Amino acid sequence: MRMIMHGIMYRVMIIFALVFITSCGLTEVKDNDSTEIINMLINIPSEKYVINGTYNALLAYKGWGELYNKHMAAARDQGSLNDVKIYLLLGFVAQLKAQVATSEAFSSDFYDIFVRHPDVVLEAFKQNPYLVLSGCYYIGNYFGFESKNAEKKAVFIETYEEKIQNHLRVGGGDRCMAQILMPKRPQY
């Protein structure tokens, strides 16, 4: 029962987060995207993937992938606070919904976004502490993922640990660093 309540609480938090991001101006979650994210969270098949009366789950997976690609590119190339928030929200959803293929993409892609825009990412974490565990998990998982980049870990920690600790609220820095040092899939 406690786990179910936690799950419901996380979903409510995400819906509030979507409303918050949408109300921030500049980049925002477009209506079609927010509908798809909410549908994903609560297992409602999106109508856009119903073809001739039948839900096409493979098309839905690919549509979610395109959503990921769009927001990953925006976070990487534009790197506004809202771009990064939306991308981090998708990363949180990937953990919450056990989207293992999407998680693998995050484990490859998020490090580069952090390194390009560290202050923006940390501000997004600061404003949304529930995104810290999943986001920092992806950074930690990057080192050694697909048998690559393990050698970058020590330099990353040396470069960013103080910044991470200074930006995040009490406890947030420690939680993030713990995931970077020894990534452990967050449990919700």
Added chain:
Amino acid sequence: MTTNYTINISRSGNTGILSFSHGSINVSTICWWDVNVKIDVGTYTGFATRMANKNDGFTGAKREGIWLGINVPFNNGTNTSNEFFIHKGTSPSWSDGCIVIFESSLIKVWSSISPKDTANVTINITDD
């Protein structure tokens, strides 16, 4: 008449053997997965397709994979995922839950399956 293909995955400990046979193509190769995310023993209907957000396919297109469909249970039925694939990889470090095999083997299997994006693959996962 649609051809149906079969992939057998026999696991023992933290590795397994993936086998596939069609026409002159015979594959029997070691496979890995993230030991913290273990797909439950069972039979699943798969699709040969391309992964949506990996751009390192054999010919530079999106990565080739065999999708296991929706609501696939893992960790003794404690959760399900819509995103399990069999895709390329050389160790468990390539996986956050997917089953990985050497790219050369994956391409042999993937290329044999036609048409793509069709529910024409039976995937049997067993534990020794």
